[in-house]
Amino acid sequence: xxxxxxxxxxxxxxxxxxxxxxxxxxxxxxxxxxxxxxxxxxxxxxxxxxxxxxxxxxxxxxxxxxxxxxxxxxxxxxxxxxxxxxxxxxxxxxxxxxxxxxxxxxxxxxxxxxxxxxxxxxxxxxxxxxxxxxxxxxxxxxxxx
Numbered sequence: 763x764x765x766x767x768x769x770x771x772x773x774x775x776x777x778x779x780x781x782x783x784x785x786x787x788x789x790x791x792x793x794x795x796x797x798x799x800x801x802x803x804x805x806x807x808x809x810x811x812x813x814x815x816x817x818x819x820x821x822x823x824x825x826x827x828x829x830x831x832x833x834x835x836x837x838x839x840x841x842x843x844x845x846x847x848x849x850x851x852x853x854x855x856x857x858x859x860x861x862x863x864x865x866x867x868x869x870x871x872x873x874x875x876x877x878x879x880x881x882x883x884x885x886x887x888x889x890x891x892x893x894x895x896x897x898x899x900x901x902x903x904x905x906x907x
Contacts, residue, residue, distance in 0.1 A: 805895050814887045821884070825876050832868050836861050 805811050839847055840858060847858035 801895050801898055804898065805891060808891065808894075810887060810891055810894075814884065814891060817884055817887070821876065821879055825872055829869065829872055833865065836865055 839861065847856065847861070849857045851857060851860060
């Protein structure tokens with residue numbers, strides 16, 4: 763399984779596949795590694811996994827493009843639209859200061875949107891794949907054992 767996508771640490775994965783704790787022979791560890799490799803291979807060609815990776819890549823790409831576009835707009839305005847950026851809004855507050863603070867707010871807004879979209883679109887599919895892989899591993903263990 764792709765651990766960065768499911769948020770699991772290596773230690774948790776080792777416990778799930780029976781490699782941690784110091785017990786077990788080298789043969790059982792080798793078998794567990796082979797079972798895990800087969801499970802990973804089956805999951806990697808699963809159309810749901812391909813869809814998960816596509817959604818994640820699309821979401822990340824859109825997030826990056828949006829952030830980079832906003833930052834470059836601010837940067838270019840600061841460099842080439844000095845008259846506009848120096849317009850006083852209040853006593854000592856000008857457009858440049860408001861847009862600079864807006865960059866922080868924009869970043870937090872994008873992070874919130876990323877989290878919200880992930881929770882509704884990516885996480886359920888990842889959980890479904892995770893459960894399917896665990897079920898396959900359990901079936902393989904029962905058949906082999």
